[in-house]
Amino acid sequence: MDKNLRIGIAVLALVGFGALIYSSNSKQARQIAASATQAPATQASAVGRAIVEVKVPEFEGKAVLGQLAYVAKCASCHGENAVGQVGVAPPLVHKIYEPSHHGDMAFVMAAKNGVRSHHWTFGNMPPVDGITDAEVGTIIAYVRTLQRANGIY
Structure with a gap:
């Protein structure tokens, strides 16, 4: 040949x-x-429930401020401690959002500009009204601390 x-x-x-x-x-x-x-059709009450379980570490420094900013700006959709909510929004403590796949700038851009749905079927994420770069920076520190505590590096 x-x-x-x-x-x-x-x-x-x-x-x-x-x-x-x-x-x-x-x-x-x-x-x-x-x-x-997607909540099962027979369990409509599942909407809003946590998608993942997380270990919550002690937060220090910038992550403490990030926790406050996260609660004010993100938790209504992404859930307490970034666990996501069935039928609402994805968990941020998830391998999809590990730093090597979604770097810190991805979080900045999503918060500032919104993001097209591409990993999940929740629909597009709108921009976060009134969020500052400083707030996003602290939220990133908070989310990354949660991720590390749950084996996501």
Whole structure:
């Protein structure tokens, strides 16, 4: 068999394998998101309940201020201690929001500009009215502290 043909077949096989893995991971993420965001039709009372359970650490420094800002600006949708709410908004203490996937700037942009729904099926997040850069900075410190306490780095 010609060397170029073998290389071409190998490249196609790798691309196909990569597409299969990507498709599988995307499907799994959509299934997790769908199950977490939709209350069963028979349990309408589940709407608003926590999506995840979290360990709540002692907060220090900037995270203490962040907890106050979070309660004032974010908790009505994302739930107490960022656990999310069934049918309302996703948990921020979740692998999807780990720093390597959603860096701090993603939180800044979401708070300031809103964000299009892309991991969850809750719909788009509107901008947070009247939030300051300083508040967002403290909220990030608070959320990252919660994430670390729950094994999300």
